[in-house]
Amino acid sequence: MAKVSFSMPDDFLRKVSALGEKTDEIIPRVLEAGGEVALEKVHDNLESVIGRDTKSPSRSTGELESALGLSPARMDKNGNFNVKVGFSELRPDGESNAKIANILEYGKHGQPPKPFLKSAKTQARKPGIEAMKEKLDEEIKKI
Template sequence: MAKVDIKMPDEFLERMSRLGKDFDTVAESVLKAGGEVVLQKVQSNLSAVVGSGTKYESRSTGELETALGLTPAKTDKDGNHNVKVGFAEPRSDGGSNEKLANILEYGKHGQPAKPFLKPAKSASRSACKAAMQQKFEEEVRKL
């Protein structure tokens, strides 16, 4: 699965730490809001590259695009809250969606790279932070 780390400003993280017992619920909703922004950008980039620029007619089934999704917010062993944008496994034919995504992203012999993850990361960084900050302000007002 591709990994994207988007670091939040220190002042924002400090405000989050003041929430006390409500931190986990607020963090989960804030991360989900940011993850949705990144997911939409990855989906649009993936749709643009699948089947484009090929010598032969595309054999795309659409299964890779439908397998793309967002995980629920979870806490890792270090206490960090995370959401992941990735592909559900396995494919109906027994293959790997992550393998196909990797081939699309980086190419292979005889198939040029068609990056969709790295451009999505770059393009959605500021929008993701803005969505997360807006959701944070909204959640704090509720408390």
Template structure:
């Protein structure tokens, strides 16, 4: 039976060990970099559709736009890191921000759809991936 002995440079092994020790923090920073890109695109699209194309003057209070944000990075059951861009749920009138966003996105009887989430997802996907790649490379270089 053949035997192979591979020797790695010590500095490379130390760098790998250091990267592994900060895996959770690095994943959080990389995901947040991508989430920033997506949130900015959603915010831009949402601001563009609020009050547009209405038959009566808009009654927008600005609550939906101000409720838009990014969650913290969380670990799911499979050990994957996740971050979500969405809406906080507190409104002064008792309605749900998710409901209002859903009505804007898909419309309802007498109110045409004004999609802002799906176009933001499509438009920001590659930019978010690139931002996360840059952040990951930056993290690896700094270690």
């Protein structure tokens, strides 16, 4: 029977062990780098659909755009870190920003849908992954 063994370089092993101790510090920064890319895409798409193809002049106040944001990276109950792109709640008129965004995304009776979230998710996937890879490499080099 043939036998093969690999030996990892000592420098690589030191970095991996140091990374193991600092994982909880590094992962949130890496995820937030990817979240920033997604946030930018959502904002650009939202900006492009607001007021577009309306029968009457747009009554947009800019509140929905200003309510868009990125949550800090948090650990969920399963031990996974997450960041979320979304809208802060409640407008001055008492309506929910999430409700307004949902109506804009999926439409309602008499208002056609103007999807901006789904397309942003698709557009941000590869650039977001690349941004996270770059941030991870940057963090590893600091070790």
